[in-house]
Amino acid sequence: MANAKKITKNADGSHNVPDSPVIPFIEGDGIGPDIWRATRMVIDAAVEKAYAGRRRIEWQELPVGEKGYEKTGSYLPEGALAAIEENVVAIKGPLTTPIGKGIRSLNVAIRQKLDLYACVRPVRYIETVPSPMKHPEKIDMVVFRENTEDLYAGIEWESGTPEADQVADFMKTAMGVDLPPESGIGIKPISPANTKRLVASAIAHALENGFSSVTLMHKGNIMKYTEGAFAKWGYQVAEERFGDRTVSEARLWEDFDGKVPAGKIVIKDRIADMLFQQVLLRPDEYGVIATPNLNGDYLSDALAAQVGGLGMAPGANIGDRCAVFEATHGTAPKYAGMDKVNPGSLILSGAMMLDYMGWKEAGTAVRAAVQAAIKARRVTYDLARQIEGAQEVKCSEFAAAIVAQMQ
Numbered sequence: 001m002a003n004a005k006k007i008t009k010n011a012d013g014s015h016n017v018p019d020s021p022v023i024p025f026i027e028g029d030g031i032g033p034d035i036w037r038a039t040r041m042v043i044d045a046a047v048e049k050a051y052a053g054r055r056r057i058e059w060q061e062l063p064v065g066e067k068g069y070e071k072t073g074s075y076l077p078e079g080a081l082a083a084i085e086e087n088v089v090a091i092k093g094p095l096t097t098p099i100g101k102g103i104r105s106l107n108v109a110i111r112q113k114l115d116l117y118a119c120v121r122p123v124r125y126i127e128t129v130p131s132p133m134k135h136p137e138k139i140d141m142v143v144f145r146e147n148t149e150d151l152y153a154g155i156e157w158e159s160g161t162p163e164a165d166q167v168a169d170f171m172k173t174a175m176g177v178d179l180p181p182e183s184g185i186g187i188k189p190i191s192p193a194n195t196k197r198l199v200a201s202a203i204a205h206a207l208e209n210g211f212s213s214v215t216l217m218h219k220g221n222i223m224k225y226t227e228g229a230f231a232k233w234g235y236q237v238a239e240e241r242f243g244d245r246t247v248s249e250a251r252l253w254e255d256f257d258g259k260v261p262a263g264k265i266v267i268k269d270r271i272a273d274m275l276f277q278q279v280l281l282r283p284d285e286y287g288v289i290a291t292p293n294l295n296g297d298y299l300s301d302a303l304a305a306q307v308g309g310l311g312m313a314p315g316a317n318i319g320d321r322c323a324v325f326e327a328t329h330g331t332a333p334k335y336a337g338m339d340k341v342n343p344g345s346l347i348l349s350g351a352m353m354l355d356y357m358g359w360k361e362a363g364t365a366v367r368a369a370v371q372a373a374i375k376a377r378r379v380t381y382d383l384a385r386q387i388e389g390a391q392e393v394k395c396s397e398f399a400a401a402i403v404a405q406m407q
């Protein structure tokens with residue numbers, strides 16, 4: 001489009017979004033091309049429906065992952081990161097990471113290099129979607145996963161290497177700690193600054209979106225100075241930056257007889273293993289959950305199971321400079337190129353992107369059409385195998401059914 005322009009960001013964090021913004025996309029590996037084609041079709045249709053041709057996205061492909069390697073010899077060409085940062089908003093399909101060898105995660109690298117510190121993964125029930133829960137309608141949570149540090153910092157040394165031996169020697173001589181011979185070693189950094197900015201964004205989200213609590217999820221009884229510190233710094237930032245709008249669970253009982261003062265939300269903390277059972281048994285007690293990287297990775301897939309599985313779980317990686325929207329799931333390699341899987345997660349990530357851009361009418365149109373298409377019970381294999389009387393359709397057919405709901 002001749003008049004395509006870049007989205008820009010103001011000092012106060014607000015955006016200037018032109019009517020024809022350039023939005024970079026990464027198609028992704030494995031099932032990426034199938035779900036990206038479906039997603040693009042749905043987003044374009046929603047924008048057309050909401051704004052009657054006045055607005056249109058100008059998509060710009062970034063070759064990253066296997067496609068990047070084929071085209072440029074690099075899995076993550078520098079130009080791709082620069083393009084995301086320049087255009088402020090981007091969307092991506094999943095990228096493959098080999099297990100126990102080979103390149104480090106490109107997904108994690110994108111988050112770290114662009115400082116996309118909040119991985120935001122909403123978990124909300126959609127009517128008719130199959131759920132193992134008795135009352136799935138009680139589920140309305142958003143995971144805020146710290147995205148830049150913890151065990152995902154990539155500081156680790158392989159068993160038997162000179163580097164691992166050197167670290168083991170240092171641990172023994174300087175710190176008095178004996179590690180089992182030939183240990184592989186990883187480091188888990190959790191810092192006050194990165195914890196506080198993540199928890200602050202979780203609290204701001206809770207306040208802006210009517211949630212009644214923010215839960216700090218941690219394993220601080222065992223990992224006292226990393227996960228335990230995460231909870232401590234989380235409470236600190238609540239007090240420092242949102243003291244007039246928050247109350248800690250402890251103070252709620254000490255000073256307010258268990259009744260939440262008007263206009264305030266509750267900040268509480270839960271130990272990670274226990275929280276996994278509470279979100280199953282009493283999901284309505286949890287709204288926004290802020291947590292370090294690894295806990296958040298585990299929790300977001302587990303919660304997805306409660307509301308239709310990974311095929312329906314959207315997400316976003318948000319920083320101060322830019323944001324990249326992506327599904328919670330991976331490349332599901334066994335289904336690559338089969339036009340089979342559910343594009344719902346990436347489509348709903350696209351709806352989050354439209355909301356983020358301020359194109360709320362288009363975001364709402366996407367969500368309404370997804371809901372209506374599922375109610376019609378012509379759905380992809382993952383939902384069809386759980387919904388009685390449903391007819392299985394391909395990935396592309398499901399996308400077409402969603403678009404048809406917008407006509």
Ligand SMILES: NC(=O)C1=CN([C@@H]2O[C@H](COP(=O)(O)OP(=O)(O)OC[C@H]3O[C@@H](n4cnc5c(N)ncnc54)[C@H](OP(=O)(O)O)[C@@H]3O)[C@@H](O)[C@H]2O)C=CC1
Pocket residue numbers: 031035093094095096097098107309310311326327328329330331332333341342343344345382
């Ligand atoms: N952000 C990213 O880019 C991510 C990348 N990955 C990478 O993806 C690769 C594969 O990881 P893996 O652990 O197998 O996890 P995946 O999420 O790719 O797939 C696991 C299973 O989840 C189900 N599933 C996933 N996506 C969909 C979908 N769209 N529709 C329906 N069902 C779906 C399938 O279940 P079933 O078998 O029951 O049909 C699938 O076999 C790895 O290289 C990993 O590192 C993983 C997570 C995130």
Ligand SMILES: O=C(O)CCC(=O)C(=O)O
Pocket residue numbers: 095096097105106107108297328330
């Ligand atoms: O980067 C990967 O391969 C996996 C990432 C992941 O599981 C996630 O972001 O939830």
Ligand SMILES: [Mg+2]
Pocket residue numbers: 297298301328
């Ligand atoms: Mg994951």
